[in-house]
Amino acid sequence: MIISLSEFMSVKGQVKTIQAPFELKTIAFNNMEHEVVKSKPINLTLAHTGERKVEIDGKTEVTLLISCNRCLSDVEVDFDIHIEEEFNFNPRNEDEINELKEVNYLNEYDLDLDLLVQDEIILDFPMKVLCNDDCKGLCSKCGTNLNKGSCNCENTSLDPRMAAIQDIFNEFKEV
Ligand SMILES: [Zn+2]
Ligand SMILES: [Zn+2]
Incomplete structure (x- = not known):
């Protein structure tokens, strides 16, 4: 208006x-x-x-x-x-x-x-949005949403602490 x-x-x-x-x-x-x-x-x-x-x-x-x-x-x-x-x-x-x-x-x-x-x-736009603090993210190899299921790739059991570290890497990539 x-x-x-x-x-x-x-x-x-x-x-x-x-x-x-x-x-x-x-x-x-x-x-x-x-x-x-x-x-x-x-x-x-x-x-x-x-x-x-x-x-x-x-x-x-x-x-x-x-x-x-x-x-x-x-x-x-x-x-x-x-x-x-x-x-x-x-x-x-x-x-x-x-x-x-x-x-x-x-x-x-x-x-x-x-x-x-x-x-x-x-x-006010947030720097980071998470669906859940414990979101497991996507498998970096096949893209499976690890909250919904697992895949057959290695290193799929990314725990939330690892995911948090990955967030930091992702933020660096965006800069
Ligand atoms: Zn999520
Ligand atoms: Zn996978």
């Missing part, structure tokens, strides 16, 4: 409460698309504090499907989003002008609520 802040700023001291659904179906992070499985409506309060400054305060909850780092099965991860921002549309210097241009959820005076929530999700 796009909120026009220019209209909102026409009245000094105006406070407005908005409830809007979160409309994105996927969130892209680290070259992966993560499906939005459920979300609560975004509750947002806008306040025009004068001098073309707008304070926003919002809350929502979004659940994404993220693959387990070890076995790649889908895990539902909840994001508890709390947005607190202040926009100054009366910039006095270069820095303040750039601040407004830098954010992808502002297009002049139009605030894209979905992109704002997406930004918060990306900031």
